[in-house]
Amino acid sequence: MGITGLSKLIADICPQAIKESEMKSYFGRTVAIDASMSIYQFMIAIRNRDQMMSNDEGNTTSHLVGLFYRTIKLMADGIKPVYVFDGKAPVMKSGELAKRSEKRAEAEAKLKEAKEAENVEEIGKFSKRLVRVTRQHNEECKKLLQLLGIPIICAPSEAEAQCAQLAKEGLVYGVATEDMDGLTFGSPRLIRHLSSGNTDKCKEFILERVLEGLNITYDQFVDLCILMGCDYCDSIKGIGGKKGLDLIKEHGSIEGILKNRFKITEFIDPEIEYKEKLRDLEAKKEENSENDGENANSNEKVKEEKDEEDIKKEIKSEEGENDGENGENGKNEENGEKKQDELEVEVKQEEADSFVGDEDVSDEEKEKELNGSGDESKSNTKVSKPKKNKEKGSRESVPEDWLFKGARKLFLQPNVLANQFTEKDLKFKEIDEEGLIEFLCRENGFSEERVKSGIRRVKESKGKSSQTRIDSFFKVLPGKSPVKKEDPGKNSGKRSAPAGKNTSNKRGRKPK
């Protein structure tokens, strides 16, 4: 998921590319959201004890709870979301998917252990890692969004790429995601932390300013992202963000780096293929095992293993001997990712709290989360040991048969629907109140009162959305923004409410 360390690199080198603002200021804007990723996050974050929330029939409803309340919150703030669903995954992503699957299998084993040992904390932690979004979940979410009258788009391939395309065409203001590769796909604006709790400010990454700040072209930026580590292929060991940036500037492209630094002159140019995502397979299987109730766990495990085998077979032909090579980099990357996931989960957790209130998520749960991430860092140190050794040797090694060209193609010419949508397609429709109550309350056990109050909020927001924005009338003048001073000044200035103390003892003075 995303680009390893990209947000940190941007924050370090060109902080001016990040604009912090309140969620309110996105009022009246249409934003594209990667639905598949959101659903996944909801299923992790929104839980009752260590179980996902479910309806009377035992089907998961976490994703619906999350999506419903999140969407209402966005709309109440006058933000218009457009949800984009994943299509087929590029075959090149199998490597990444396999890694995730491995991770999952590992978690599965640990979960079993934990269950035997009756370690509640561990059970919670590992069962979260087993979360899987199935086609059924997707379909339910689509249904919910349609009932809410919110536009949805099914991407031919990666949702993130389609989001970026919508932003490029100016149909949406930006892409709201935590996944930094939205920028790599060319989205002019990427908004992080939109709707992640009230206190957090949204961070808006502006591609143009990123390129300006890093002083590279967009094509070079894509190469840099590949160097830093993306979902589609491995990266050169020992080269991270800063070094990568320096090398890109020096040699112009990955080819240049490989030629001059590693004396590699032959590059593989793989065909880009797409395949149905695994969860289609799975969905079928799940249907079979659905009624098994208590036994579901063991069944799932079998399924899990099968899937893993499936992917392994599929990627064998691609990665071949590369498998061994995977180790180092893969782990590092994975760790970064894990950490990020954990963080997100924590944020989401808070959000979940505020959404569903006391009834559903206890403080205990939160604590568990924190413990979980603590453990995470421990295991981090474990893995990072070999990395240190590597650094001592300071050897950089290029993955054999490196498929960077394929990754580049995926970023530069992603499989998206271009110029196919108009503003009409992204229009909001009437909310289907009856349908929502039927779907959420009758079928999925939501409290009718809450759903109704949610619907009321959406209706109120419709009135709000007829308010226009002042900056749609007056154009922002370029270049008049003040020269940045050194960072410390900025921080100290921002944090300390400067005057408060000074005044407090003198404020009582009576005017003469």
Add this chain to the structure above:
Amino acid sequence: MFEARMVRGFIIKRILEAIKDLVSEASWDCSTSGMSLQAMDTSHVSLVSVSLKADGFDKYRCDRNLTLGMNLASLAQIVKAAGNDDVITIKAPDDADKITLIFEPKSETETWEYEIKLMNLDSEYLGIPETDYSVKINLPSHKFQRICRDLSQIGDSVTISAAKDGVRFSTTGDLGSGNVKLNQTASADKPDEAVTIKIEEPIILSFALKYLNHFARATALSPQVSLSLSKDVPLVVEYVIHDDDDDEIGYIRYYLAPKIEEGEE
């Protein structure tokens, strides 16, 4: 070196009172011609633009252009402590990371001095095009304040319709509806209480009362307020600031994006 001294310190107090709830952080741009500020509220629905001419100060010196970013809410808190008759002086060195505020009560030999840290704000400046407005209404600012306040008891937004027979401010809500009609006044002997209406083309536009109520906090700055309207552009609410001799020394202008009718959805 920047130094600006205002004998009628209450002007500065009132300006800050009039903008602090709308924009919490903003930058003052100081040049030889005066001090100005432009900022949008956090939800980007309205824009406030303040200008104080160099002539309006009793002493004004600005060696090079400065941008003073600050937290207006905190600044307002401090300046609130100054007496209405205090002389207020703002000072900053050229490469400032803070400014100094000095209050001198007229009758006493004392000075109050505050140093305020500046902030580096990533502000966006909007270009406001010259516009010929179809309707221009001048009315006593307290009357405008009252219209906004009273109508907001009924509804969230006000519809301003101007036609030959006068200007109508109307609102509807769950409770019922409210309607205020203004006609041009005839008498010229009380200019502050006059209502003048210039209409080139009749208009009907709706605006959020919440913001108008924010704007009305500038009432103390000027006895008269002017509203300028045209179809499909933001409303301008302007308070002109005068000195003792009734010369114009600056203004505070609010721009508010209109509400558009349902059906666009």
